[in-house]
Amino acid sequence: xxxxxxxxxxxxxxxxxxxxxxxxxxxxxxxxxxxxxxxxxxxxxxxxxxxxxxxxxxxxxxxxxxxxxxxxxxxxxxxxxxxxxxxxxxxxxxxxxxxxxxxxxxxxxxxxxxxxxxxxxxxxxxxxxxxxxxxxxxxxxxxxxxxxxxxxxxxxxxxxxxxxxxxxxxxxxxxxxxxxxxxxxxxxxxxxxxxxxxxxxxxxxxxxxxxxxxxxxxxxxxxxxxxxxxxxxxxxxxxxxxxxxxxxxxxxxxxxxxxxxxxxxxxxxxxxxxxxxxxxxxxxxxxxxxxxxxxxxxxxxxxxxxxxxxxxxxxxxxxxxxxxxxxxxxxxxxxxxxxxxxxxxxxxxxxxxxxxxxxxxxxxxxxxxxxxxxxxxxxxxxxxxxxxxxxxxxxxxxxxxx
Amino acid sequence: xxxxxxxxxxxxxxxxxxxxxxxxxxxxxxxxxxxxxxxxxxxxxxxxxxxxxxxxxxxxxxxxxxxxxxxxxxxxxxxxxxxxxxxxxxxxxxxxxxxxxxxxxxxxxxxxxxxxxxxxxxxxxxxxxxxxxxxxxxxxxxxxxxxxxxxxxxxxxxxxxxxxxxxxxxxxxxxxxxxxxxxxxxxxxxxxxxxxxxxxxxxxxxxxxxxxxxxxxxxxxxxxxxxxxxxxxxxxxxxxxxxxxxxxxxxxxxxxxxxxxxxxxxxxxxxxxxxxxxxxxxxxxxxxxxxxxxxxxxxxxxxxxxxxxxxxxxxxxxxxxxxxxxxxxxxxxxxxxxxxxxxxxxxxxxxxxxxxxxxxxxxxxxxxxxxxxxxxxxxxxxxxxxxxxxxxxx
Numbered sequence: 036x037x038x039x040x041x042x043x044x045x046x047x048x049x050x051x052x053x054x055x056x057x058x059x060x061x062x063x064x065x066x067x068x069x070x071x072x073x074x075x076x077x078x079x080x081x082x083x084x085x086x087x088x089x090x091x092x093x094x095x096x097x098x099x100x101x102x103x104x105x106x107x108x109x110x111x112x113x114x115x116x117x118x119x120x121x122x123x124x125x126x127x128x129x130x131x132x133x134x135x136x137x138x139x140x141x142x143x144x145x146x147x148x149x150x151x152x153x154x155x156x157x158x159x160x161x162x163x164x165x166x167x168x169x170x171x172x173x174x175x176x177x178x179x180x181x182x183x184x185x186x187x188x189x190x191x192x193x194x195x196x197x198x199x200x201x202x203x204x205x206x207x208x209x210x211x212x213x214x215x216x217x218x219x220x221x222x223x224x225x226x227x228x229x230x231x232x233x234x235x236x237x238x239x240x241x242x243x244x245x246x247x248x249x250x251x252x253x254x255x256x257x258x259x260x261x262x263x264x265x266x267x268x269x270x271x272x273x274x275x276x277x278x279x280x281x282x283x284x285x286x287x288x289x290x291x292x293x294x295x296x297x298x299x300x301x302x303x304x305x306x307x308x309x310x311x312x313x314x315x316x317x318x319x320x321x322x323x324x325x326x327x328x329x330x331x332x333x334x335x336x337x338x339x340x341x342x343x344x345x346x347x348x349x350x351x352x353x354x355x356x357x358x359x360x361x362x363x364x365x366x367x368x369x370x371x372x373x374x375x376x377x378x379x380x381x382x383x384x385x386x387x388x389x390x391x392x393x394x395x396x397x398x399x400x401x402x403x404x405x406x407x408x409x410x411x412x413x414x415x416x417x418x419x420x421x422x423x424x425x426x427x428x429x430x431x432x433x434x435x436x437x
Numbered sequence: 438x439x440x441x442x443x444x445x446x447x448x449x450x451x452x453x454x455x456x457x458x459x460x461x462x463x464x465x466x467x468x469x470x471x472x473x474x475x476x477x478x479x480x481x482x483x484x485x486x487x488x489x490x491x492x493x494x495x496x497x498x499x500x501x502x503x504x505x506x507x508x509x510x511x512x513x514x515x516x517x518x519x520x521x522x523x524x525x526x527x528x529x530x531x532x533x534x535x536x537x538x539x540x541x542x543x544x545x546x547x548x549x550x551x552x553x554x555x556x557x558x559x560x561x562x563x564x565x566x567x568x569x570x571x572x573x574x575x576x577x578x579x580x581x582x583x584x585x586x587x588x589x590x591x592x593x594x595x596x597x598x599x600x601x602x603x604x605x606x607x608x609x610x611x612x613x614x615x616x617x618x619x620x621x622x623x624x625x626x627x628x629x630x631x632x633x634x635x636x637x638x639x640x641x642x643x644x645x646x647x648x649x650x651x652x653x654x655x656x657x658x659x660x661x662x663x664x665x666x667x668x669x670x671x672x673x674x675x676x677x678x679x680x681x682x683x684x685x686x687x688x689x690x691x692x693x694x695x696x697x698x699x700x701x702x703x704x705x706x707x708x709x710x711x712x713x714x715x716x717x718x719x720x721x722x723x724x725x726x727x728x729x730x731x732x733x734x735x736x737x738x739x740x741x742x743x744x745x746x747x748x749x750x751x752x753x754x755x756x757x758x759x760x761x762x763x764x765x766x767x768x769x770x771x772x773x774x775x776x777x778x779x780x781x782x783x784x785x786x787x788x789x790x791x792x793x794x795x796x797x798x799x800x801x802x803x804x805x806x807x808x809x810x811x812x813x814x815x816x817x818x819x820x821x822x823x824x825x826x827x828x829x830x831x
Contacts, residue, residue, distance in 0.1 A: 062556035262463035278770035
C-alpha cells in the first residue's frame, strides 16, 4: 500500500543563503535581542580598541624596547657568544621545517608562510644588517628543510622524532658550553643567562628532567607494592597541593641547607631543581591517565607472550600510554612556559625578571606599559602557537579515536 | 594440605619466591629513601647549627615587629608572629573568596556566550578566553598593578564614577554601610529569616518527593528570605545600616570602603584570569549533555525552562563541578603571587616573617602545610561529591 502526498504538502528544500547579508541575518540579526547584542558588542569593542590603537601608534614610546632588546632576548649572555643562541634557532628552524614537510602535507602554503615569518621581522627598521642576514638565513634554512622533508616524505618521520628528542639536550649543551667544547664554546656561567633565552631553557629543563621522574612516579602510583605506591602518592599530592612559588622559595632557601656546608648551587640551578620537582608531580598524573587508558587485555597478552613485568611496561604499555598523553604533555609544556615567569620572584632575570630590572632604572620608570605589553605579546604568541600546534598534533595523531 | 604447602616452599627457594623478592625490594627502596632523607636532614641540622639556629615553633610567640597594611583582625607591630600569620591567612581567604565569586560569575557569562548563536558574541568570548589563557598570571598581575591601579590620578583629580566610586592612585573607594544601634537586632531578624527559608525549602522538597513534581525550591526559599529581610528593614524604628559615602578630604580619601591598589590588582587579576578557564569548563559541561537528552525531554512534554532545570543542568553540573573545584583551588594557590605586588596575604607575610626571624625551615613548612591542608580538604569534599553524583550503571 502506497501513500501519496498531494503536491501542496511537500515543502521546498530549505535554502541556505550564502550571501553576506544572508550570513549576517542568520548569525548577527536573528532576533531583536541578537541585534541588540551585536550592536552592544560592537560598541564595547570600539570603545576598547580605538584608544588602545591610538595610544600604541601615537603616544607609546617603543624606544625602551628597542634599546633593551638584547637584554630582553638573552639577558647578560656575553655578546661574543650570542652566535650560540642563533645556532639553537637555526637548529630549531631546520627541525621545524623538516617536521612540517614530513607531516603537514595538506596545506603546504600554510607551513611555508609560517616558516617564512622571520622574513617579516627583516622589515623592522632599526635592525643591524647582521641580524637581518641571520633572519633571512633562518627562513632559508627552514624552507630548505621543509622542501627536503616534503621530498623524502614519511620515510623521514622517525628521523624527525629522534631529532626533536635530541634537540633539547643539544640546546642545553650549546648554551652552557665548556667541557669537551671548551675551545670552541667556553662555558658561560648560568648567572649570565637571562631574558627570553632563560625562559626557554627553564621550560626545556623542566620538561626534560621531570620526564623520567614523572614516569617513575606514575608507575609507582599504579604499582602493587605498597611502599612504592605510598611514597609516590605522598610526593604527588604534596607537590600538587602547594603553589609553585612556595616550591621555588623552598628550593632557593632549603636546597643549600640540605647540601653539605660549602656546596652552594647557583640560583638558576636551584630554580631548575624546583621547577623539575614541581613539574614531575603534574607529569606523573598525566602519565597515569595514559596508563589507565590502556586496556587490561594488553597486559594479559604481554604476559601470555611470556614477557617479564619490565618488558611488558617498556615495550608494550609505556609506548602506548605516552602516545595518548602527548597532547596533555604539550599542555603541561605551555603551562610550564608561562609558569617560568614565577622565577622572577626569587630574583632570576628571565623575561619578566629582566623587564622588572630594566624598569627599575630611573630613565625607564615611565615606560611600564610599553615593556609589559611587549613581553605579554611574546608570551602570548609563543603559548598560543604551541597550543595551536598541539591541537593540530592531537587530530594528526588521532588520539582518542581508533 | 600442610604437606602441599611444604612441597611448594621446597620447590621454590626463598630467594626466588616472588613474595620474598617484593618485600626485599620494598625494604631496600625504603631504606635508600630513608638514607637520602637522613643525609639531607643531617646536613640541614649541621648548617642550622653553624648559623646558630635550632628547630622549633617557639618563635611564633615572639613579637613580630613589622606592620601589615591591611588586616581583618586587630594587628599592630607589637603582636606575635602567629598573629601575623593569622592576618595573612585571613587576607588569603578574603581575596580567594571574593575572587572565586567574581571568577565564577564572569566564567559562566563567557562560557555561555561561547555557545551563543550570535557570531560576534561567540567570537568576542573566544577572543577573551584565548587572550587570557595564553598569558602568565604573574605578568597579568604586575601589568594590572603597575600600569592600571597605581597609574590612576592622584586623590585631588580622582576619577569619580556614579555611586560615588573614587578611582585614585591610592586605591579605590566604594560606598559602604555603617552599622547603627539597631544592627544587632537586624542580624537576629536575618537569622530568623534564614531559618524560615530553610523550613520552606525542606517542606517544598518533601512535597516534591511525594508528588513527583519538583517545585522551584531554591527560588521560593530565597524569596522567603528576601521578604523577611525587607520586612525587618522596614519594621525597625531606624535603618540598621546608614550609607557611608567616600569623599575627598584634603589630600586623602575619607569614608566608604577603601580598597588598596594591591588588593584591587590581585582581586581583578585572579578573577579575570581564572574566569577564562572556568568559561571553558562551563562550555565543556554544557556541551557534554547530548542532544538526545534535550529532544527526549521535549518529547516528554517538558517546557524549555523545565528541560534546562531538570535535564540539562543536573547532567552538566556533574561534568562541571570537579574541574571547577580544581580551578577554585588554583585560584587560591595563585593568590600567593601577591608576593610580587605586595598584598599581604599568607605567602607575602611569611616572607616577611622569614626575613625577620631567619627561621626558613619552619616558616616554609608552615606555609606549605596550610596550602596543603586547604587542597586536601577540598579534594576530600570533591571525592565525597563524586561518589554521590556518580552515574549508577548497570
